[in-house]
Amino acid sequence: MIIYINYSLWIGIFASQLRHTxxxxxxxxxxxxxxxxxxxxxxxxxxxxxDLEIEEIEVGEKVYLAGNTAGxxxxxxxxxxxxxxxxxxxxxxxxxxGYKSLNVTTxxxxxxxxxxxxxxxxxxxxKTKHPIMDIVIVRENEEDLYAGIEHQQTDEVVQCLxxxxxxxxxxxxxxxxxxxxxxxxxxxxxFTKDNIMKQTDGLFxxxxxxxxxxxxxxxxxxxxxxxxxxxxxxxxxxxxVIVMPNLYGDVLSDVAAQITGSVGLAGSANIGETCSMFEAxxxxxxxxxxxxxxxxxxxxxxxxxMLNHIGQTAIAEKVQNAWLKTIEDGxxxxxxxxxxxxxQSVGTREFADAVIANLGQEPSILKPVNYANSASLNLPTYKxxxxxxxxxxxxxxxxHWAGTDANELAAQVKRMETDHVKLTMITNRGIKVWPDGFQxxxxxxxxxxxxxxxxxxxESKEIIGLLSxxxxxxxxxxxxxNLYAFDxxxxxxxxxxx
Amino acid sequence: MIIYINYSLWIGIFASQLRHTxxxxxxxxxxxxxxxxxxxxxxxxxxxxxDLEIEEIEVGEKVYLAGNTAGxxxxxxxxxxxxxxxxxxxxxxxxxxGYKSLNVTTxxxxxxxxxxxxxxxxxxxxKTKHPIMDIVIVRENEEDLYAGIEHQQTDEVVQCLxxxxxxxxxxxxxxxxxxxxxxxxxxxxxFTKDNIMKQTDGLFxxxxxxxxxxxxxxxxxxxxxxxxxxxxxxxxxxxxVIVMPNLYGDVLSDVAAQITGSVGLAGSANIGETCSMFEAxxxxxxxxxxxxxxxxxxxxxxxxxMLNHIGQTAIAEKVQNAWLKTIEDGxxxxxxxxxxxxxQSVGTREFADAVIANLGQEPSILKPVNYANSASLNLPTYKxxxxxxxxxxxxxxxxHWAGTDANELAAQVKRMETDHVKLTMITNRGIKVWPDGFQxxxxxxxxxxxxxxxxxxxESKEIIGLLSxxxxxxxxxxxxxNLYAFDxxxxxxxxxxx
Numbered sequence: 002m003i004i005y006i007n008y009s010l011w012i013g014i015f016a017s018q019l020r021h022t023x024x025x026x027x028x029x030x031x032x033x034x035x036x037x038x039x040x041x042x043x044x045x046x047x048x049x050x051x052d053l054e055i056e057e058i059e060v061g062e063k064v065y066l067a068g069n070t071a072g073x074x075x076x077x078x079x080x081x082x083x084x085x086x087x088x089x090x091x092x093x094x095x096x097x098x099g100y101k102s103l104n105v106t107t108x109x110x111x112x113x114x115x116x117x118x119x120x121x122x123x124x125x126x127x128k129t130k131h132p133i134m135d136i137v138i139v140r141e142n143e144e145d146l147y148a149g150i151e152h153q154q155t156d157e158v159v160q161c162l163x164x165x166x167x168x169x170x171x172x173x174x175x176x177x178x179x180x181x182x183x184x185x186x187x188x189x190x191x192f193t194k195d196n197i198m199k200q201t202d203g204l205f206x207x208x209x210x211x212x213x214x215x216x217x218x219x220x221x222x223x224x225x226x227x228x229x230x231x232x233x234x235x236x237x238x239x240x241x242v243i244v245m246p247n248l249y250g251d252v253l254s255d256v257a258a259q260i261t262g263s264v265g266l267a268g269s270a271n272i273g274e275t276c277s278m279f280e281a282x283x284x285x286x287x288x289x290x291x292x293x294x295x296x297x298x299x300x301x302x303x304x305x306x307m308l309n310h311i312g313q314t315a316i317a318e319k320v321q322n323a324w325l326k327t328i329e330d331g332x333x334x335x336x337x338x339x340x341x342x343x344x345q346s347v348g349t350r351e352f353a354d355a356v357i358a359n360l361g362q363e364p365s366i367l368k369p370v371n372y373a374n375s376a377s378l379n380l381p382t383y384k385x386x387x388x389x390x391x392x393x394x395x396x397x398x399x400x401h402w403a404g405t406d407a408n409e410l411a412a413q414v415k416r417m418e419t420d421h422v423k424l425t426m427i428t429n430r431g432i433k434v435w436p437d438g439f440q441x442x443x444x445x446x447x448x449x450x451x452x453x454x455x456x457x458x459x460e461s462k463e464i465i466g467l468l469s470x471x472x473x474x475x476x477x478x479x480x481x482x483n484l485y486a487f488d489x490x491x492x493x494x495x496x497x498x499x
Numbered sequence: 500m501i502i503y504i505n506y507s508l509w510i511g512i513f514a515s516q517l518r519h520t521x522x523x524x525x526x527x528x529x530x531x532x533x534x535x536x537x538x539x540x541x542x543x544x545x546x547x548x549x550d551l552e553i554e555e556i557e558v559g560e561k562v563y564l565a566g567n568t569a570g571x572x573x574x575x576x577x578x579x580x581x582x583x584x585x586x587x588x589x590x591x592x593x594x595x596x597g598y599k600s601l602n603v604t605t606x607x608x609x610x611x612x613x614x615x616x617x618x619x620x621x622x623x624x625x626k627t628k629h630p631i632m633d634i635v636i637v638r639e640n641e642e643d644l645y646a647g648i649e650h651q652q653t654d655e656v657v658q659c660l661x662x663x664x665x666x667x668x669x670x671x672x673x674x675x676x677x678x679x680x681x682x683x684x685x686x687x688x689x690f691t692k693d694n695i696m697k698q699t700d701g702l703f704x705x706x707x708x709x710x711x712x713x714x715x716x717x718x719x720x721x722x723x724x725x726x727x728x729x730x731x732x733x734x735x736x737x738x739x740v741i742v743m744p745n746l747y748g749d750v751l752s753d754v755a756a757q758i759t760g761s762v763g764l765a766g767s768a769n770i771g772e773t774c775s776m777f778e779a780x781x782x783x784x785x786x787x788x789x790x791x792x793x794x795x796x797x798x799x800x801x802x803x804x805m806l807n808h809i810g811q812t813a814i815a816e817k818v819q820n821a822w823l824k825t826i827e828d829g830x831x832x833x834x835x836x837x838x839x840x841x842x843q844s845v846g847t848r849e850f851a852d853a854v855i856a857n858l859g860q861e862p863s864i865l866k867p868v869n870y871a872n873s874a875s876l877n878l879p880t881y882k883x884x885x886x887x888x889x890x891x892x893x894x895x896x897x898x899h900w901a902g903t904d905a906n907e908l909a910a911q912v913k914r915m916e917t918d919h920v921k922l923t924m925i926t927n928r929g930i931k932v933w934p935d936g937f938q939x940x941x942x943x944x945x946x947x948x949x950x951x952x953x954x955x956x957x958e959s960k961e962i963i964g965l966l967s968x969x970x971x972x973x974x975x976x977x978x979x980x981n982l983y984a985f986d987x988x989x990x991x992x993x994x995x996x997x
Contacts, residue, residue, distance in 0.1 A: 112941040148929030151698040153990035200649040231757035234732040259729035431646030443610040492651035
């Protein structure tokens with residue numbers, strides 16, 4: 002079922018004052034408190050003059066329970082792809098039974114590479130231990146460990162691949178700097194663990210440095226994730242925009258949102274090269290549905306990000322300042338109402354009306370935002386770099402072996418050697434155990450055997466030869482990783498202790 | 500240079516009162532403030548009656564600068580391995596030039612699988628936003644992404660292997676519960692991301708549940724790391740002992756230490772099956788060296804953990820309570836001295852004397868510890884499980900290809916097929932792009948091609964055949980991952996969208 006509603010008709014008087022072109026967006030009202038907060042949100046942004054045509058789709062619980070495990074019908078999916086901009090209320094994913102998260106599906110298939118989470122304290126109106134906090138976490142959203150590529154190949158060891166790509170890094174880092182510039186922010190910080198993961202996180206850090214150089218007006222810095230996370234959790238006032246790989250961003254965006262004290266009031270954007278999705282970070286709260294008590298602020302924050310993203314920055318600024326003024330006026334829904342601080346307890350609709358009444362005003366205690374005259378984000382599509390010279394210089398053959406003495410394994414594996422290709426190292430969980438291992442090193446049944454050619458040049462067919470011999474001499478080779486040099490530089494890590 | 504000092508002679512009067520047997524430990528006084536804080540620490544624990552024979556080694560800056568890139572001479576290494584228990588002051592690793600972290604080397608080669616970090620607030624004596632906080636992070640210390648196995652195999656994509664092993668999980672989880680029992684703690688919490696990494700983090704969670712069942716006297720719970728980290732950073736009073744894989748533990752132990760407000764007062768233990776190392780978590784602070792101003796509390800906390808670990812729990816309790824009493828008396832070194840809260844500003848030596856004067860006393864505001872009568876930790880060495888039935892059921896061949904249309908790649912890769920083995924799926928960064936991909940899915944040059952046999956049974960030689968054909972038809976196969984079923988159950992992940 003697809004419902005077309007042209008809200009822009011009844012707010013035509015506002016829209017006519019604006020210069021930008023109308024944008025058609027897809028809206029899903031979702032489940033639980035979704036419809037109420039979506040109505041409130043749309044009412045506010047339309048009253049502010051958002052120039053939008055709205056096409057509504059149905060996703061979520063009803064669709065799941067009708068037997069669609071993705072929670073979305075193919076036609077609705079087509080609508081999202083056609084309109085490209087998607088404002089989504091929370092949905093309820095039924096428990097168990099193979100239902101897939103619509104968020105994960107949308108993010109993955111639409112290539113929404115950037116997850117953006119503003120985390121701001123509303124002190125003294127919302128309780129927090131961190132009164133001065135106004136940070137934005139920009140999280141890479143497609144790759145890293147969340148590619149979900151896992152294999153168990155021995156009795157004891159399971160593996161997950163962490164993939165970091167140059168386009169992935171370039172896109173997210175550029176987004177962070179463009180966002181910072183649009184929002185008139187001062188600094189972009191990068192968190193990685195590149196002292197340990199020198200190649201994967203090293204690539205992220207390297208790309209950060211490259212792109213930071215294109216934005217001399219914005220301060221930049223890099224922190225090792227452990228110390229950076231500690232500082233962020235303790236003194237968030239030191240940070241502004243923080244960009245990081247997927248896993249770190251997942252954890253730290255939740256930390257940052259939580260310590261603002263206003264996790265229920267936060268929105269989130271998911272940005273791709275062609276499509277984007279905006280939402281509240283909270284869930285559908287089915288038990289509170291239909292009571293006109295829910296706080297629409299989270300979804301409204303998502304909508305403000307949407308308006309900024311599509312270039313309606315003046316409307317975004319107007320809405321955000323009116324919202325801050327309303328919070329500051331003490332007009333609060335039940336979730337943040339507190340005797341002493343709050344002045345008036347209101348329902349969802351009344352809160353929306355209060356924000357609308359404040360349109361055109363600015364907060365005086367909370368910091369007003371200022372991005373009405375900012376340019377749109379400049380996000381060129383990724384251009385593939387010229388290929389480098391790639392030379393095969395060795396291979397890691399991983400062996401499943403239930404013994405304990407690496408010297409014994411070495412003796413067996415050496416039977417795979419040829420005149421040209423020799424065993425040079427065995428590691429267990431990355432620690433060199435042959436040659437010259439330590440007996441204290443604990444070994445699992447998962448051994449990496451590194452083979453290198455005597456002259457530095459390996460042929461692919463020699464790898465096939467090694468595997469054939471392994472089979473002949475009864476060595477259980479469970480996987481291979483080729484060793485390459487790119488433009489003459491080795492592009493693989495050494496063993497610990499090598 | 501190795502110096503033997505038998506401190507136990509001059510504290511013989513204390514030692515003679517104790518029942519446990521003397522333990523010989525290795526001590527390194529380190530660099531910067533190391534010697535001062537080590538002297539203070541040893542003086543306190545010996546005065547409390549610690550039954551130790553001390554063998555001193557030299558590690559750190561002098562050794563590095565003498566040309567030893569590991570920062571430790573082979574004889575010193577032998578001493579550590581012989582004595583098994585190592586109390587280490589902070590050292591200075593010279594900048595640049597291939598010097599290796601002695602901590603990493605020690606942890607890896609001695610199999611120190613458990614990193615233990617008590618993080619306690621000393622409110623109101625040390626400033627913190629979290630006055631009620633007394634948690635212990637137990638971090639797996641050997642595996643996970645920190646195995647450091649990285650490969651770049653295409654122009655665009657770099658990979659790091661996350662390895663999680665059953666013995667690794669069993670050892671760390673058991674340690675957490677044993678530690679909790681010894682320290683009379685109530686709850687052990689587990690953090691993982693097993694909703695995404697169902698096999699690797701799933702194994703950690705599964706082992707946690709198995710071992711938790713052996714400790715019915717201790718409460719247990721599991722949190723998804725993002726929400727768990729957010730809760731821990733905001734309301735640490737909800738947690739007690741928290742056990743987690745390496746990367747999460749690295750980040751969150753720094754967060755937890757930082758938010759206590761007393762990161763300079765924290766110690767850490769690194770525990771292996773045969774060896775162990777105890778230290779302060781702070782650095783060597785060379786600029787403050789030799790001034791009798793450093794706070795020895797961090798190293799003293801490490802020493803208390805050491806005493807507990809070797810079963811001298813009564814001495815550990817006595818030292819800890821005297822230390823808490825001293826903090827509470829307002830006798831503070833310069834780093835935590837604060838007008839109003841503190842009563843007396845003292846130097847390193849005077850602080851040690853004050854703790855000694857308090858031996859036998861307990862704090863009255865801070866919570867006294869109570870582990871004098873606790874049993875030693877029961878940490879059996881890992882016993883390998885019987886092998887499961889392992890069946891090869893397919894193979895993922897990863898291909899470097901600079902095209903963009905997955906259908907085109909599929910057509911090429913299908914030339915590798917045999918009557919028995921077929922291409923079933925192609926993913927890019929984990930997302931299914933063939934068959935039935937979406938054009939919005941951003942693709943790198945790193946493609947996973949999954950091959951499966953028509954009857955579910957693959958022979959190893961068929962993988963070799965696939966690779967040979969790939970070579971013949973000019974497909975750049977950069978790595979393989981075998982697909983196995985263990986005891987009849989598939990042990991690999993599906994593609995996103997499969």
